[in-house]
Amino acid sequence: MTIPDYLEQVVVSSYGRSTAGLASRHGGLSARSSTTVLLWAAFDYLCALVAGLIAFGIRQHKAIATEHPQFFSRFWMNLPLISVVYVMLFGLYLVAFARIYGLYRAAEHRSGLNEQRMTIQAVLTAGLLLCGTLYVMHAYAVSRIVVALTLMLTMSAMMARRAISRRLRERRFLEGREVRNVLIVGEGRVANALRSHLQSLPYMGFRFKGFVSVDGASDASPDREVVGGLDNCVTVARSLFVDEIYFTTPVPKETVVDVVDEARANGIDVRVVPDLYDGLAWNVPVEYVGQFPTIPLHWRDFPRGAFVLKRILDVVVCCAALILCAPLMFTIALLIKVDSPGPVFYRAQRVGRKGRTFTCYKFRTMVEKAEKLRRGLEHRNERDGVLFKISDDPRITEVGAWLRKYSLDELPQFLNVLAGDMSIVGPRPPLVTEVEHYDLSHLRRLDVLPGITGLWQVEARQDPSFDAYISLDTAYVENWSLMLDMRILARTVGVVFSGTGT
Numbered sequence: 001m002t003i004p005d006y007l008e009q010v011v012v013s014s015y016g017r018s019t020a021g022l023a024s025r026h027g028g029l030s031a032r033s034s035t036t037v038l039l040w041a042a043f044d045y046l047c048a049l050v051a052g053l054i055a056f057g058i059r060q061h062k063a064i065a066t067e068h069p070q071f072f073s074r075f076w077m078n079l080p081l082i083s084v085v086y087v088m089l090f091g092l093y094l095v096a097f098a099r100i101y102g103l104y105r106a107a108e109h110r111s112g113l114n115e116q117r118m119t120i121q122a123v124l125t126a127g128l129l130l131c132g133t134l135y136v137m138h139a140y141a142v143s144r145i146v147v148a149l150t151l152m153l154t155m156s157a158m159m160a161r162r163a164i165s166r167r168l169r170e171r172r173f174l175e176g177r178e179v180r181n182v183l184i185v186g187e188g189r190v191a192n193a194l195r196s197h198l199q200s201l202p203y204m205g206f207r208f209k210g211f212v213s214v215d216g217a218s219d220a221s222p223d224r225e226v227v228g229g230l231d232n233c234v235t236v237a238r239s240l241f242v243d244e245i246y247f248t249t250p251v252p253k254e255t256v257v258d259v260v261d262e263a264r265a266n267g268i269d270v271r272v273v274p275d276l277y278d279g280l281a282w283n284v285p286v287e288y289v290g291q292f293p294t295i296p297l298h299w300r301d302f303p304r305g306a307f308v309l310k311r312i313l314d315v316v317v318c319c320a321a322l323i324l325c326a327p328l329m330f331t332i333a334l335l336i337k338v339d340s341p342g343p344v345f346y347r348a349q350r351v352g353r354k355g356r357t358f359t360c361y362k363f364r365t366m367v368e369k370a371e372k373l374r375r376g377l378e379h380r381n382e383r384d385g386v387l388f389k390i391s392d393d394p395r396i397t398e399v400g401a402w403l404r405k406y407s408l409d410e411l412p413q414f415l416n417v418l419a420g421d422m423s424i425v426g427p428r429p430p431l432v433t434e435v436e437h438y439d440l441s442h443l444r445r446l447d448v449l450p451g452i453t454g455l456w457q458v459e460a461r462q463d464p465s466f467d468a469y470i471s472l473d474t475a476y477v478e479n480w481s482l483m484l485d486m487r488i489l490a491r492t493v494g495v496v497f498s499g500t501g502t
Helices: 019-025 035-059 061-066 068-078 081-100 112-136 144-174 189-200 230-239 253-265 304-339 370-380 398-405 413-419 440-447 455-459 466-478 482-498
Strands: 180-185 206-213 226-229 244-247 269-272 287-289 292-298 345-351 357-363 423-425 451-453
Touching: 035 081, 035 144, 035 304, 081 112, 081 144, 112 144, 180 189, 180 230, 189 206, 206 230, 226 230, 230 244, 230 253, 230 440, 244 253, 253 269, 304 357, 304 398, 304 413, 304 423, 304 482, 357 413, 413 451, 423 482, 440 466, 451 482, 455 466, 455 482
Parallel strands: 180 206, 180 244, 206 226, 244 269, 423 451
Antiparallel strands: 269 292, 287 292, 345 357
16 A cells, blocks of 8 residues: 655654763753744733733733723824834743753753742743843833833743643643553562552552563562563563663663664663763763653654644634534434334544543444344455444444445544544554454554544445554654644545445
């Protein structure tokens, strides 16, 4: 199965960075910008601008008392242009120092207190530089009271916004969403202490998946929570949907390098406890996981900002679709009840991101007990691998055939999207029985949320090949972008109206 032309134009980010190059991403103005960084920087810059305007408005409080009806028009007329210029300059200073102090890095590896301390430091440093600029430029028209109020309001807004963001993120972690699975190399005192520390801080979003033995034993040992050995470390990590591997015991440097190379190819982060591997991670800063210092040997760029935009798009589209399609869905429910006995909705356990199971909803298109009738139809299966599909399936009802033709049976999956179990665009949500037959490489498609529509649905829906199904979903995961989602959504409209569903 060939990859569509527009996928070939997508730039795939390379994981082939050296460990020394990690330093540039962990802070400083030279670090590469991402969508996440740009979003946070835009919010901080907006905070500075709004705080400056509010500060000037407070300074002009007499106008509120004496000329309230005309306050807003008077406000803009009395606003000195020089004040606006310096507030904008302060916003640039603030963003620069926030970037230098690492406020735009992933917040999972630092405490909330540390984040707030760095926020205060960034605001005060930017304010000090602003005061120096005002002194050098002889900008005596800019009120020092306005400057002080701007700093206080900016600091309060930034601290409140980051506290709220952290609280919401911790709530998702406690619900088991977006957690980072951890594999620990070693079984000694440090390894057990790290495991206990991570398990005692569930709000940080780390989930312990097991130990890796370094004594040459690669067999799993449930009583010791050992899931494998160094020889199959990355293979086991991939099968457990591990996001980070931690080295807590001395291992030959060559072995660590091999693990890092293989982990990089599989998109897995690798960290070590400091002072274990002299020279392997020079010039790389120490990051704290709770109270444990770690050194990242490989760190994967995660487009958090782009995924936030994707989630916002999912929620907006779902809300609009449910409102607009409510009469249609009500009519479909009535037709299903009249056409055949049984429930309106079909519920099935599907496997989502990182192997998390959820209940997927669809309109029922088959007769009751359709799964039991499948056993007598296995010999007619037209798909290879673990997929099952036959033409003129006798289990499909008359209304169900019409619903499948125009993909209307999938409308209830908008509820799954709102719940956060699915996305509008993504790989097809597989059955639990399908995942049980997956090879290790097939698990790559479970790195993202499954979708109502996806690359396979618009490119090869009628293709019986299991390899095509897997390769297209894997290609989507590896080449994902918001633009790719937009193109798939546009093509989905044509597929739905053409009635090619079965």
